[in-house]
Amino acid sequence: MQDTIELKSISHHFDTASERIDLFRDLSCTIRADETLAIIGPSGTGKSSLLSIAAGLEIPTGGDVSFTIDGVQVDALTMRANSGFIFQQFHLMPELDAIGNLALPLRLKGNRDAFEIAALWLEKVGLEDRARHRPHQLSGGEQQRVAVARAFVTGPRFIFADEPTGNLDMHTSENVAGLMFDCARETGCGLVVVTHSRQLASLADRCLLLETGQLKATS
Template sequence: MIDAIELEGICHQFEAAGERIELFNGLSCTIRSDQSLAITGPSGAGKSSLLSIAAGLEAPTGGRVHFTIAGVGADALAIRKNSGFIFQQFHLMPELDAIGNLALPLRLKGYRDAFDIAACWLEKVGLSHRSRHRPHQLSGGEQQRVAVARAFIASPRFVFADEPTGALDSTTSESVASLMFECARTTKCGLVIVTHSERVASRADTRLLLDAGRLEVAA
Protein backbone atom coordinates (compact mmCIF):
# COMPACT_ATOMS: atom_id res chain seq x y z
CA MET A 1 0.00 0.00 0.00
CA ILE A 2 1.29 3.44 -0.98
CA ASP A 3 1.97 5.91 1.83
CA ALA A 4 1.44 9.57 1.00
CA ILE A 5 1.96 13.11 2.17
CA GLU A 6 -0.53 15.60 0.75
CA LEU A 7 0.12 19.33 0.96
CA GLU A 8 -3.06 21.28 0.41
CA GLY A 9 -2.94 25.03 -0.10
CA ILE A 10 -0.06 25.51 2.30
CA CYS A 11 1.35 28.92 3.13
CA HIS A 12 4.48 29.83 5.04
CA GLN A 13 5.95 33.06 6.31
CA PHE A 14 8.33 34.35 8.96
CA GLU A 15 9.36 37.57 10.67
CA ALA A 16 12.77 39.14 9.98
CA ALA A 17 13.87 42.55 11.28
CA GLY A 18 10.27 43.45 12.00
CA GLU A 19 9.20 42.56 8.47
CA ARG A 20 6.93 39.68 7.50
CA ILE A 21 8.47 37.56 4.75
CA GLU A 22 6.12 35.31 2.76
CA LEU A 23 7.90 32.31 1.24
CA PHE A 24 4.92 30.78 -0.52
CA ASN A 25 1.15 30.84 -0.53
CA GLY A 26 -1.37 28.19 -1.62
CA LEU A 27 1.05 25.43 -2.61
CA SER A 28 -0.31 21.93 -3.20
CA CYS A 29 1.35 18.65 -4.11
CA THR A 30 1.34 14.95 -3.22
CA ILE A 31 4.43 12.98 -2.20
CA ARG A 32 4.21 9.20 -2.60
CA SER A 33 6.33 6.52 -0.98
CA ASP A 34 6.86 4.74 -4.31
CA GLN A 35 8.48 7.73 -6.04
CA SER A 36 11.48 10.01 -5.89
CA LEU A 37 10.92 13.76 -5.94
CA ALA A 38 13.43 16.58 -6.38
CA ILE A 39 12.67 20.15 -5.29
CA THR A 40 14.77 22.80 -7.03
CA GLY A 41 14.76 26.58 -7.16
CA PRO A 42 16.82 29.65 -6.29
CA SER A 43 18.33 30.26 -2.85
CA GLY A 44 15.82 31.77 -0.44
CA ALA A 45 12.78 30.40 -2.26
CA GLY A 46 11.78 28.27 0.74
CA LYS A 47 12.84 24.81 -0.44
CA SER A 48 14.14 23.70 2.97
CA SER A 49 11.00 25.02 4.68
CA LEU A 50 8.84 23.08 2.22
CA LEU A 51 10.86 19.94 2.94
CA SER A 52 10.50 20.45 6.72
CA ILE A 53 6.73 20.88 6.38
CA ALA A 54 6.41 17.75 4.25
CA ALA A 55 8.48 15.78 6.77
CA GLY A 56 6.34 16.89 9.70
CA LEU A 57 9.23 18.80 11.28
CA GLU A 58 7.55 22.19 10.92
CA ALA A 59 3.92 23.31 10.70
CA PRO A 60 2.86 25.62 7.85
CA THR A 61 1.37 28.98 8.74
CA GLY A 62 -1.63 28.12 6.58
CA GLY A 63 -3.17 25.24 4.67
CA ARG A 64 -3.31 21.56 5.57
CA VAL A 65 -0.94 18.61 5.51
CA HIS A 66 -2.42 15.10 5.33
CA PHE A 67 -0.23 12.10 6.24
CA THR A 68 -1.24 8.54 5.35
CA ILE A 69 0.59 5.37 6.42
CA ALA A 70 -0.69 1.95 5.34
CA GLY A 71 -3.98 3.51 4.27
CA VAL A 72 -4.61 5.10 7.67
CA GLY A 73 -4.38 8.78 8.55
CA ALA A 74 -1.30 9.62 10.62
CA ASP A 75 0.06 12.62 12.48
CA ALA A 76 3.37 14.44 12.05
CA LEU A 77 5.00 12.43 14.86
CA ALA A 78 4.19 9.15 13.09
CA ILE A 79 5.68 10.45 9.85
CA ARG A 80 8.87 11.53 11.63
CA LYS A 81 9.17 8.10 13.24
CA ASN A 82 8.83 6.50 9.81
CA SER A 83 11.28 8.78 8.03
CA GLY A 84 15.02 9.08 7.55
CA PHE A 85 16.92 12.32 7.08
CA ILE A 86 20.09 13.34 5.21
CA PHE A 87 21.59 16.83 5.47
CA GLN A 88 24.36 18.79 3.77
CA GLN A 89 26.40 18.59 6.98
CA PHE A 90 26.67 14.95 7.94
CA HIS A 91 25.58 15.19 11.60
CA LEU A 92 27.36 12.01 12.66
CA MET A 93 28.05 11.47 16.36
CA PRO A 94 31.76 12.36 16.72
CA GLU A 95 32.33 10.02 19.64
CA LEU A 96 31.02 6.96 17.76
CA ASP A 97 32.75 5.03 14.99
CA ALA A 98 31.04 4.36 11.65
CA ILE A 99 29.33 1.16 12.75
CA GLY A 100 28.27 2.78 16.02
CA ASN A 101 26.67 5.68 14.16
CA LEU A 102 24.70 3.24 12.01
CA ALA A 103 23.68 1.03 14.90
CA LEU A 104 22.49 3.93 17.06
CA PRO A 105 19.03 4.51 15.49
CA LEU A 106 18.37 0.77 15.60
CA ARG A 107 19.45 0.51 19.22
CA LEU A 108 17.09 3.36 20.10
CA LYS A 109 14.28 1.35 18.50
CA GLY A 110 15.20 -1.73 20.52
CA TYR A 111 16.84 -3.85 17.80
CA ARG A 112 18.94 -6.58 19.42
CA ASP A 113 20.84 -7.22 16.18
CA ALA A 114 21.59 -3.53 15.57
CA PHE A 115 25.31 -4.04 14.98
CA ASP A 116 24.77 -6.98 12.61
CA ILE A 117 22.38 -4.88 10.50
CA ALA A 118 24.80 -1.94 10.66
CA ALA A 119 27.62 -4.16 9.40
CA CYS A 120 25.48 -5.24 6.43
CA TRP A 121 24.75 -1.62 5.56
CA LEU A 122 28.39 -0.64 5.80
CA GLU A 123 29.10 -3.35 3.25
CA LYS A 124 26.30 -2.04 1.00
CA VAL A 125 27.84 1.44 0.95
CA GLY A 126 31.37 0.14 0.49
CA LEU A 127 32.73 1.04 3.91
CA SER A 128 33.22 -2.26 5.70
CA HIS A 129 36.92 -1.50 5.99
CA ARG A 130 36.13 1.79 7.78
CA SER A 131 33.73 0.40 10.39
CA ARG A 132 35.94 1.32 13.37
CA HIS A 133 36.87 4.79 12.13
CA ARG A 134 35.31 7.85 13.74
CA PRO A 135 33.89 10.68 11.62
CA HIS A 136 37.03 12.82 11.79
CA GLN A 137 38.96 9.92 10.30
CA LEU A 138 36.64 9.70 7.28
CA SER A 139 36.54 11.84 4.16
CA GLY A 140 33.49 13.99 3.45
CA GLY A 141 32.21 11.48 0.92
CA GLU A 142 32.67 8.61 3.34
CA GLN A 143 30.86 10.49 6.09
CA GLN A 144 27.95 11.17 3.75
CA ARG A 145 27.81 7.50 2.76
CA VAL A 146 27.45 6.63 6.43
CA ALA A 147 24.74 9.30 6.74
CA VAL A 148 22.89 7.87 3.73
CA ALA A 149 23.03 4.36 5.20
CA ARG A 150 21.81 5.71 8.55
CA ALA A 151 18.79 7.32 6.87
CA PHE A 152 17.71 4.05 5.24
CA ILE A 153 18.79 1.51 7.85
CA ALA A 154 15.53 1.36 9.84
CA SER A 155 13.35 0.74 6.74
CA PRO A 156 11.63 4.16 6.66
CA ARG A 157 8.61 5.01 4.52
CA PHE A 158 10.25 8.25 3.39
CA VAL A 159 13.74 9.72 3.32
CA PHE A 160 14.14 13.51 3.19
CA ALA A 161 17.45 14.91 1.95
CA ASP A 162 18.32 18.62 2.18
CA GLU A 163 21.21 19.49 -0.18
CA PRO A 164 22.84 16.10 0.51
CA THR A 165 25.62 16.67 -2.04
CA GLY A 166 26.13 20.38 -1.41
CA ALA A 167 29.39 19.94 0.52
CA LEU A 168 30.92 17.41 -1.88
CA ASP A 169 32.99 17.72 -5.04
CA SER A 170 31.36 16.81 -8.35
CA THR A 171 32.72 13.27 -8.57
CA THR A 172 31.80 12.39 -4.98
CA SER A 173 28.42 14.10 -5.47
CA GLU A 174 27.61 11.76 -8.37
CA SER A 175 28.61 8.73 -6.31
CA VAL A 176 26.53 9.73 -3.29
CA ALA A 177 23.52 10.62 -5.48
CA SER A 178 23.69 7.20 -7.16
CA LEU A 179 23.83 5.57 -3.74
CA MET A 180 20.76 7.45 -2.47
CA PHE A 181 18.60 6.58 -5.45
CA GLU A 182 19.74 2.96 -5.39
CA CYS A 183 18.91 2.68 -1.68
CA ALA A 184 15.47 4.19 -2.34
CA ARG A 185 14.79 1.66 -5.09
CA THR A 186 15.97 -1.39 -3.18
CA THR A 187 14.14 -0.45 0.04
CA LYS A 188 11.00 0.77 -1.82
CA CYS A 189 11.16 4.05 0.04
CA GLY A 190 9.97 7.49 -1.03
CA LEU A 191 12.87 9.89 -1.53
CA VAL A 192 12.46 13.68 -1.39
CA ILE A 193 15.53 15.78 -2.22
CA VAL A 194 16.13 19.52 -2.09
CA THR A 195 19.04 20.28 -4.40
CA HIS A 196 20.69 22.97 -6.48
CA SER A 197 22.27 20.30 -8.67
CA GLU A 198 20.48 19.75 -11.98
CA ARG A 199 22.34 16.45 -12.38
CA VAL A 200 21.05 15.16 -9.06
CA ALA A 201 17.53 16.46 -9.73
CA SER A 202 17.43 14.80 -13.14
CA ARG A 203 17.61 11.38 -11.46
CA ALA A 204 14.25 11.86 -9.70
CA ASP A 205 10.94 10.55 -11.01
CA THR A 206 9.45 14.03 -10.61
CA ARG A 207 11.07 17.47 -10.41
CA LEU A 208 9.34 20.45 -8.82
CA LEU A 209 10.55 24.03 -9.21
CA LEU A 210 9.86 26.41 -6.32
CA ASP A 211 10.32 30.01 -7.41
CA ALA A 212 8.66 33.30 -6.50
CA GLY A 213 6.18 31.51 -4.25
CA ARG A 214 5.00 29.12 -6.95
CA LEU A 215 5.53 25.36 -7.23
CA GLU A 216 5.54 23.90 -10.72
CA VAL A 217 6.51 20.61 -12.32
CA ALA A 218 9.88 21.17 -13.99
CA ALA A 219 10.65 19.89 -17.47
Protein backbone atom coordinates (compact mmCIF):
# COMPACT_ATOMS: atom_id res chain seq x y z
CA MET A 1 0.00 0.00 0.00
CA GLN A 2 1.26 3.46 -0.91
CA ASP A 3 2.18 5.94 1.80
CA THR A 4 1.38 9.50 0.71
CA ILE A 5 1.05 13.08 1.88
CA GLU A 6 -1.43 15.16 -0.05
CA LEU A 7 -1.44 18.95 0.19
CA LYS A 8 -4.74 20.32 -1.12
CA SER A 9 -4.92 24.03 -1.96
CA ILE A 10 -2.98 24.98 1.15
CA SER A 11 -2.21 28.57 2.09
CA HIS A 12 -0.10 29.96 4.88
CA HIS A 13 0.55 33.38 6.39
CA PHE A 14 1.79 34.99 9.56
CA ASP A 15 0.98 38.30 11.18
CA THR A 16 3.43 40.93 12.37
CA ALA A 17 2.54 43.94 14.50
CA SER A 18 1.78 45.98 11.39
CA GLU A 19 0.87 43.58 8.56
CA ARG A 20 -0.04 40.12 7.39
CA ILE A 21 2.62 38.35 5.34
CA ASP A 22 1.40 35.71 2.90
CA LEU A 23 3.93 32.95 2.28
CA PHE A 24 1.93 31.01 -0.31
CA ARG A 25 -1.62 30.41 -1.50
CA ASP A 26 -3.47 27.47 -3.03
CA LEU A 27 -0.52 25.09 -3.25
CA SER A 28 -1.28 21.47 -4.11
CA CYS A 29 1.19 18.61 -4.17
CA THR A 30 1.30 14.86 -3.56
CA ILE A 31 4.40 13.41 -1.87
CA ARG A 32 5.00 9.67 -2.07
CA ALA A 33 7.12 7.44 0.15
CA ASP A 34 8.77 5.84 -2.88
CA GLU A 35 10.51 9.04 -3.98
CA THR A 36 13.00 11.65 -2.88
CA LEU A 37 11.86 15.25 -3.22
CA ALA A 38 13.81 18.51 -2.95
CA ILE A 39 12.15 21.88 -2.35
CA ILE A 40 14.27 24.88 -3.31
CA GLY A 41 13.70 28.62 -3.50
CA PRO A 42 14.84 32.00 -2.19
CA SER A 43 15.04 32.74 1.54
CA GLY A 44 11.80 33.87 3.14
CA THR A 45 9.47 32.14 0.68
CA GLY A 46 8.15 29.67 3.26
CA LYS A 47 10.09 26.51 2.42
CA SER A 48 10.52 25.51 6.07
CA SER A 49 6.85 26.21 6.79
CA LEU A 50 5.86 24.07 3.81
CA LEU A 51 8.06 21.25 5.11
CA SER A 52 6.54 21.53 8.60
CA ILE A 53 3.03 21.41 7.16
CA ALA A 54 3.87 18.35 5.06
CA ALA A 55 5.30 16.66 8.17
CA GLY A 56 2.23 17.38 10.28
CA LEU A 57 4.16 19.69 12.59
CA GLU A 58 2.28 22.82 11.57
CA ILE A 59 -1.30 23.48 10.45
CA PRO A 60 -1.78 25.58 7.30
CA THR A 61 -3.93 28.67 7.58
CA GLY A 62 -5.97 27.44 4.62
CA GLY A 63 -6.55 24.22 2.71
CA ASP A 64 -6.23 20.60 3.80
CA VAL A 65 -3.45 18.08 4.35
CA SER A 66 -4.13 14.33 4.33
CA PHE A 67 -1.74 11.59 5.39
CA THR A 68 -2.05 7.98 4.25
CA ILE A 69 -0.06 5.06 5.68
CA ASP A 70 -0.57 1.52 4.39
CA GLY A 71 -3.57 2.79 2.45
CA VAL A 72 -5.30 4.13 5.57
CA GLN A 73 -5.78 7.84 6.26
CA VAL A 74 -4.17 8.83 9.56
CA ASP A 75 -3.92 11.96 11.69
CA ALA A 76 -0.92 14.28 12.04
CA LEU A 77 0.16 12.68 15.33
CA THR A 78 0.39 9.25 13.70
CA MET A 79 2.23 10.79 10.77
CA ARG A 80 4.83 12.33 13.07
CA ALA A 81 5.28 8.99 14.84
CA ASN A 82 6.12 7.45 11.47
CA SER A 83 8.57 10.17 10.45
CA GLY A 84 12.20 11.10 11.02
CA PHE A 85 13.66 14.60 11.07
CA ILE A 86 17.04 16.11 10.17
CA PHE A 87 17.79 19.78 10.83
CA GLN A 88 20.57 22.25 10.12
CA GLN A 89 21.43 22.19 13.82
CA PHE A 90 22.31 18.65 14.85
CA HIS A 91 20.14 18.55 18.01
CA LEU A 92 22.08 15.69 19.58
CA MET A 93 21.77 15.09 23.33
CA PRO A 94 25.09 16.41 24.71
CA GLU A 95 25.10 14.06 27.71
CA LEU A 96 24.75 10.94 25.52
CA ASP A 97 27.43 9.35 23.37
CA ALA A 98 26.83 8.60 19.69
CA ILE A 99 25.32 5.16 20.21
CA GLY A 100 23.19 6.51 23.07
CA ASN A 101 21.80 9.25 20.81
CA LEU A 102 20.85 6.64 18.21
CA ALA A 103 19.37 4.24 20.73
CA LEU A 104 17.25 6.88 22.46
CA PRO A 105 14.32 7.06 19.98
CA LEU A 106 14.20 3.25 19.91
CA ARG A 107 14.25 3.04 23.71
CA LEU A 108 11.41 5.57 23.88
CA LYS A 109 9.39 3.20 21.69
CA GLY A 110 10.20 0.31 24.03
CA ASN A 111 12.52 -1.52 21.63
CA ARG A 112 14.65 -3.98 23.60
CA ASP A 113 17.16 -4.23 20.75
CA ALA A 114 17.78 -0.48 20.75
CA PHE A 115 21.55 -0.60 21.18
CA GLU A 116 22.03 -3.45 18.71
CA ILE A 117 20.07 -1.56 16.04
CA ALA A 118 21.91 1.66 16.90
CA ALA A 119 25.24 -0.11 16.45
CA LEU A 120 24.20 -1.32 12.99
CA TRP A 121 23.29 2.23 11.97
CA LEU A 122 26.54 3.64 13.31
CA GLU A 123 28.35 1.15 11.11
CA LYS A 124 26.15 2.09 8.15
CA VAL A 125 27.18 5.76 8.46
CA GLY A 126 30.83 4.86 9.06
CA LEU A 127 31.03 5.87 12.72
CA GLU A 128 31.32 2.55 14.53
CA ASP A 129 34.66 3.69 15.99
CA ARG A 130 32.96 6.81 17.42
CA ALA A 131 30.25 4.94 19.33
CA ARG A 132 31.40 6.15 22.75
CA HIS A 133 32.20 9.71 21.72
CA ARG A 134 29.89 12.48 22.90
CA PRO A 135 28.78 15.21 20.46
CA HIS A 136 31.46 17.70 21.56
CA GLN A 137 34.09 15.09 20.65
CA LEU A 138 32.78 14.76 17.09
CA SER A 139 33.29 17.02 14.09
CA GLY A 140 30.31 18.80 12.54
CA GLY A 141 30.15 16.26 9.74
CA GLU A 142 30.27 13.36 12.19
CA GLN A 143 27.52 14.91 14.29
CA GLN A 144 25.31 15.29 11.24
CA ARG A 145 25.96 11.69 10.22
CA VAL A 146 24.76 10.64 13.68
CA ALA A 147 21.71 12.88 13.17
CA VAL A 148 21.03 11.24 9.77
CA ALA A 149 21.29 7.77 11.30
CA ARG A 150 19.02 8.81 14.19
CA ALA A 151 16.35 9.92 11.71
CA PHE A 152 16.36 6.52 10.00
CA VAL A 153 16.92 4.26 13.00
CA THR A 154 13.22 3.70 13.84
CA GLY A 155 12.31 2.70 10.27
CA PRO A 156 10.13 5.73 9.43
CA ARG A 157 7.95 6.05 6.33
CA PHE A 158 9.14 9.60 5.63
CA ILE A 159 12.21 11.68 6.46
CA PHE A 160 11.97 15.48 6.52
CA ALA A 161 15.26 17.40 6.25
CA ASP A 162 15.48 21.19 6.66
CA GLU A 163 18.77 22.57 5.27
CA PRO A 164 20.59 19.42 6.48
CA THR A 165 23.97 20.53 5.10
CA GLY A 166 23.65 24.24 5.94
CA ASN A 167 26.28 24.12 8.69
CA LEU A 168 28.82 22.03 6.79
CA ASP A 169 31.65 22.80 4.39
CA MET A 170 31.27 21.82 0.73
CA HIS A 171 33.15 18.52 0.90
CA THR A 172 31.39 17.39 4.09
CA SER A 173 28.04 18.54 2.65
CA GLU A 174 28.49 16.30 -0.37
CA ASN A 175 29.30 13.30 1.82
CA VAL A 176 26.35 13.85 4.17
CA ALA A 177 23.93 14.51 1.30
CA GLY A 178 25.01 11.38 -0.53
CA LEU A 179 24.65 9.34 2.66
CA MET A 180 21.17 10.70 3.31
CA PHE A 181 19.89 9.88 -0.18
CA ASP A 182 21.56 6.45 -0.15
CA CYS A 183 19.86 5.61 3.15
CA ALA A 184 16.48 6.75 1.83
CA ARG A 185 16.73 4.61 -1.29
CA GLU A 186 18.11 1.61 0.58
CA THR A 187 15.31 1.65 3.15
CA GLY A 188 12.51 2.66 0.75
CA CYS A 189 11.73 5.69 2.90
CA GLY A 190 10.34 8.88 1.39
CA LEU A 191 12.72 11.83 1.74
CA VAL A 192 11.68 15.49 1.57
CA VAL A 193 14.55 18.00 1.67
CA VAL A 194 14.43 21.80 1.89
CA THR A 195 17.70 23.25 0.66
CA HIS A 196 19.41 26.26 -0.89
CA SER A 197 21.86 23.92 -2.60
CA ARG A 198 21.12 23.14 -6.23
CA GLN A 199 23.77 20.44 -6.03
CA LEU A 200 21.99 18.69 -3.18
CA ALA A 201 18.64 19.14 -4.91
CA SER A 202 20.01 17.47 -8.05
CA LEU A 203 20.28 14.20 -6.11
CA ALA A 204 16.49 14.03 -5.65
CA ASP A 205 14.08 12.18 -7.92
CA ARG A 206 11.95 15.33 -8.13
CA CYS A 207 12.60 18.99 -7.45
CA LEU A 208 10.05 21.75 -6.76
CA LEU A 209 10.73 25.49 -6.73
CA LEU A 210 8.83 27.62 -4.20
CA GLU A 211 8.89 31.20 -5.43
CA THR A 212 6.45 34.16 -5.31
CA GLY A 213 3.95 31.96 -3.50
CA GLN A 214 3.87 29.31 -6.20
CA LEU A 215 5.23 25.75 -6.30
CA LYS A 216 6.62 24.72 -9.68
CA ALA A 217 8.39 21.65 -11.01
CA THR A 218 11.97 22.35 -12.05
CA SER A 219 14.65 20.35 -13.78
